[in-house]
Amino acid sequence: MIQSAPALSFVIPLYNSAETIGAVVRGLEALAVAGGMEIVLVNDGSRDATAGVCRELVRTARVPVIYVEHARNYGEHNAVLTGWRLARGAHIVNLDDDGQNPPAEAARLWAHAKATGLDVVFGHYATKQHAAWRNLGSWFANRMTDWALEKPPGFYLSSFRCVTAFVAREVAQHSGPYPYIDGLILQVTQRIGSLEVRHEQRRVGESGYTLRRLMRLWLSAWVNFSVLPLRVATVLGLSMAGTGVIGVGWVIWLRVMNEGPTFGWGSIMAALLVFSGTQLALLGLIGEYIGRMFLTVNQRPQAVVREIFRSAPVGESAPNG
Secondary structure (H helix, E strand, O other): OOOOOOOEEEEEEEOOOOOOHHHHHHHHHOOOOOOOEEEEEEEOOOOOOHHHHHHHHHHHOOOOEEEEEEOOOOOHHHHHHHHHHHOOOOEEEEOOOOOOOOHHHHHHHHHHHHHHOOOEEEEEEOOOOOOHHHHHHHHHHHHHHHHHOOOOOOOOOOOOEEEEHHHHHHHOOOOOOOOOHHHHHHHHOOOEEEEEEOOOOOOOOOOOOOHHHHHHHHHHHHHHHOOHHHHHHHHHHHHHHHHHHHHHHHHHHHHHHOOOOOOOHHHHHHHHHHHHHHHHHHHHHHHHHHHHHHHHHOOOOOOOEEEEEEOOOOOOOOOEO
16 A cells, blocks of 8 residues: 655654653654655664564654665765665655654754755754754854855754755765765755754653764765865975975075074974975865775765664554564
8 A cells, every 4th residue: 555645754863762752753743744754764773672662663663764774884974865766755854763853843944844845954053952062063164164054154064953854865875885865965066944842852862863963964075975085185285395395494594604503403393294284184085085985986875774664554563664
């Protein structure tokens, strides 16, 4: 039996979410969505009981639920793209799995997108209920993407977003192993907006985002969608070379004039360390570009889906997709 496409899909990437996802789904069930809704749960290699909890939600939820299980952990953005490929709604809202995005605020994002005709509406948190280091990291990432991405300066990018099916379909065509969804969105449309939303405290467990994951996200934002880091490296290299030429000229002038201090081993080694360290950093940046190109050419998978479970029509058991 083919079910009609709903008006709204909720896509939720999961990682070790056994203690939180049940409450999130129950909260979404309580929403009144004209045209119907569905929930797409993407388990991105969780190591706890998330799989069992989600299978039970597929069986008992009062709204259609699609449960997708990745073969291993690939990252939040990879999981979101998997969910977008399966979502059938005219609009899609992304939520976190920890309950910090209230269902009522998700409905407001959707209503705002419909009322304004925007392709994408990002949730802008009045007050973020994250650790201070993560808030600082998010602020830093948004400032850096002001020049790395084609977005209005200062515009806040958030993982709590509502997109149209058109945008989701176009973005989901990307198959590279290091997706950065906001960069992909900005390549598809400039009809974007934001809405101030509430952000609640996490009630159970700890965030799966670590400093390492944030750094990987920053690299994906800057390296995948801009050559500006390479241009900065070029300017820095030329500046260092120019400084070196000026320094050589200065040393020659001092030698001719028989003036100046006697430079010893310590000053020479310090200069070598500065210049050599800068060169290695620039080579590492170039290597990051080349490495990502290598992995893309060799078709490193963006994600591998192990299995899919879908809610069955009333009176039938949920089939294994």
